[in-house]
Amino acid sequence: MHSERGSREFYILAFFFSLFVLFLYGPLSTIFILSFQGPSGGLTFPMNGVSVHWFGNLFEQQAVGDFGGSFRRSIILGLMTTTITVVVSLLAGLAFRRKFKGSTFLFYLAISSLVVPSILISLGIGLFFQVLGIRPAWWSSGLGAHLTWTLPFGVLIMFAVFNRFSPAYEEAARDLGATPWQTFRHVVLPMIAPSLVGVGLFGFTLSYDEFARTLMTAGTFNTLPLEIYGMTTNVTTPVLYALGTVTTVFSFLIIFITLTAIIVVGRRRGRIG
Amino acid sequence: MAAIAADDTTTSSESVVRPRHTGKVRRGGASLSSYLQATPLAVILGLFLLLPILTIGMVSFWDYDSVRIYPDFVTFNYTETLGSWVTWKTYLNTIKFTVIVWLLTAVIGFWVAYFLAFHIRSATMQMVLFLICTVPFLTSNIIRMISWVPFLGRNGLINSSLIQLGIVPKALEFLLFSEFAVVLAMVHLYTLFMVTPIFNTLMRIDRSLIEAARDAGASGFQVLTNVIIPLAKPGIAIGSIFVITLVMGDFVTVRFMSGGQSASVGLMMSNQISLLQYPAAAANAVILLIVVLLIVAVILRVVDIRKEL
Numbered sequence: 211m212h213s214e215r216g217s218r219e220f221y222i223l224a225f226f227f228s229l230f231v232l233f234l235y236g237p238l239s240t241i242f243i244l245s246f247q248g249p250s251g252g253l254t255f256p257m258n259g260v261s262v263h264w265f266g267n268l269f270e271q272q273a274v275g276d277f278g279g280s281f282r283r284s285i286i287l288g289l290m291t292t293t294i295t296v297v298v299s300l301l302a303g304l305a306f307r308r309k310f311k312g313s314t315f316l317f318y319l320a321i322s323s324l325v326v327p328s329i330l331i332s333l334g335i336g337l338f339f340q341v342l343g344i345r346p347a348w349w350s351s352g353l354g355a356h357l358t359w360t361l362p363f364g365v366l367i368m369f370a371v372f373n374r375f376s377p378a379y380e381e382a383a384r385d386l387g388a389t390p391w392q393t394f395r396h397v398v399l400p401m402i403a404p405s406l407v408g409v410g411l412f413g414f415t416l417s418y419d420e421f422a423r424t425l426m427t428a429g430t431f432n433t434l435p436l437e438i439y440g441m442t443t444n445v446t447t448p449v450l451y452a453l454g455t456v457t458t459v460f461s462f463l464i465i466f467i468t469l470t471a472i473i474v475v476g477r478r479r480g481r482i483g
Numbered sequence: 484m485a486a487i488a489a490d491d492t493t494t495s496s497e498s499v500v501r502p503r504h505t506g507k508v509r510r511g512g513a514s515l516s517s518y519l520q521a522t523p524l525a526v527i528l529g530l531f532l533l534l535p536i537l538t539i540g541m542v543s544f545w546d547y548d549s550v551r552i553y554p555d556f557v558t559f560n561y562t563e564t565l566g567s568w569v570t571w572k573t574y575l576n577t578i579k580f581t582v583i584v585w586l587l588t589a590v591i592g593f594w595v596a597y598f599l600a601f602h603i604r605s606a607t608m609q610m611v612l613f614l615i616c617t618v619p620f621l622t623s624n625i626i627r628m629i630s631w632v633p634f635l636g637r638n639g640l641i642n643s644s645l646i647q648l649g650i651v652p653k654a655l656e657f658l659l660f661s662e663f664a665v666v667l668a669m670v671h672l673y674t675l676f677m678v679t680p681i682f683n684t685l686m687r688i689d690r691s692l693i694e695a696a697r698d699a700g701a702s703g704f705q706v707l708t709n710v711i712i713p714l715a716k717p718g719i720a721i722g723s724i725f726v727i728t729l730v731m732g733d734f735v736t737v738r739f740m741s742g743g744q745s746a747s748v749g750l751m752m753s754n755q756i757s758l759l760q761y762p763a764a765a766a767n768a769v770i771l772l773i774v775v776l777l778i779v780a781v782i783l784r785v786v787d788i789r790k791e792l
Contacts, residue, residue: 223597223598223602227597230591238619238627241629241630254633255630255639262757269626282488296563301520301524305516305518306521308484310517310518316521319528319533320524320528324728325724325728325731325775326532327774329732330539330732330768331532331535333539333764334532334536334539337535337538337539337761337765338538340761355531358531358689361527361528365524368488390531416623419621419733421501421623422734424732438623438629439735454626458626459609461622461623465621
């Protein structure tokens with residue numbers, strides 16, 4: 211790749227990559243700009259002045275339905291999903307280190323949870339609850355639907371982590387007289403902590419933005435993506451963009467905080483070890 | 484994703500290729516603790532994946548009227564679905580979307596991953612660029628769909644600049660609320676599902692294989708087609724499974740971006756659901772599931788992805 215051809219290839223691909231990044235972020239940045247549209251502005255350019263009018267509008271009940279409530283529900287649901295995903299994936303990751311009866315089946319079941327179309331999960335859980343005579347709600351059936359989406363990712367990440375995890379550290383700890391719990395708590399856990407934070411990030415963001423699986427499982431009260439989807443059919447003002455900007459900034463914030471946490475944890479571990 | 488997470492746990496991150504399965508402790512020594520640790524996952528997947536799908540299978544044989552559904556054993560949900568010309572046309576349309584989106588995401592995803600894996604030398608830069616590609620994946624799909632409106636609309640950016648430049652006399656109507664818009668949005672939403680697994684496999688390719696091919700006189704193109712692409716197949720296969728199942732089951736993108744002018748299997752199901760025709764939707768769901776599983780089985784037959792896990 212040091213040849214002339216190689217460098218030409220580099221520039222062509224670098225250009226292609228830049229186009230791809232532009233394609234990813236271009237649309238998002240326009241709604242970011244348009245959410246600062248003046249009070250008389252519309253859904254497209256040109257900007258009719260600059261204001262935060264539409265952000266203020268977001269918090270008026272009549273303008274956008276139940277933004278506050280759905281936002282709160284989505285955050286609570288996201289936190290519930292994250293906690294369960296991290297704990298269950300970690301346990302499953304530990305379990306999959308040994309071969310046990312049914313381990314292959316369970317693993318493929320987890321994978322198929324990713325492959326089965328979301329609308330099927332949504333319909334299935336909705337019908338399942340209906341047949342049982344239980345009323346669906348975002349914190350029960352909705353939570354279950356989200357877990358079918360976040361757990362496979364968590365399990366796959368933990369699977370990859372433990373596949374590359376040298377048992378030498380645990381053997382050393384055992385040789386030094388550590389109990390299994392001490393080995394886990396002081397040796398294994400600190401080493402896989404950054405990956406667990408990653409699993410948590412996946413769990414939260416996937417749940418926070420989940421739409422198709424929530425559709426039939428949320429019950430009476432909407433989560434934020436359902437609320438936004440409802441708005442697309444009846445809201446024709448830039449308040450829609452303001453909402454988009456707020457939730458996207460929130461997602462970015464979560465990602466940023468998590469990545470910082472991973473780096474800080476990694477550095478601290480590097481200093482000690 | 485798995486690769487980044489995994490990289491953090493190894494202290495010797497010098498070499499990309501690592502001995503595998505070192506983490507397995509005492510094979511075969513299944514103990515009570517393994518079962519206890521696997522129980523929560525099994526319970527959750529059993530309750531919210533296995534039983535719901537079995538329920539769909541059961542309800543697909545039930546009877547219904549406009550108000551409620553009745554336990555029964557009838558097959559007309561299937562015969563009506565399979566006997567209807569609309570179903571077949573909808574499947575054809577869905578498969579058309581799937582093939583187009585799959586080809587586009589595979590080509591774009593491969594070159595993006597290739598650039599990241601082989602042309603970016605510093606590991607930090609690689610991680611930063613990879614994260615730039617991954618972050619939009621963690622934001623709302625619906626917002627990302629809406630964000631095309633100011634671009635593609637009748638008074639959108641593309642139309643107004645085309646008119647200003649004198650390229651077209653009046654606004655192009657096909658940009659928004661068309662099949663073009665559906666494909667564009669799907670490529671926008673799903674390419675990341677290709678980039679990540681392909682990047683993951685490309686990073687594991689032993690660089691000395693490429694050196695060897697070059698020493699043996701292979702041209703850059705031959706290295707690509709005879710070394711890199713064959714070794715990248717598992718990644719391409721995993722990405723394909725993701726993209727194909729996402730597009731096959733999609734209904735939101737089709738509904739929103741086509742403005743109700745196009746059909747897909749998912750959309751047909753969601754319409755039946757909103758009309759409370761659950762048994763019909765369930766029959767459709769069973770058929771869709773069979774089709775999707777067949778496609779996945781074919782991919783798994785062609786490419787062995789097990790060593791990727």
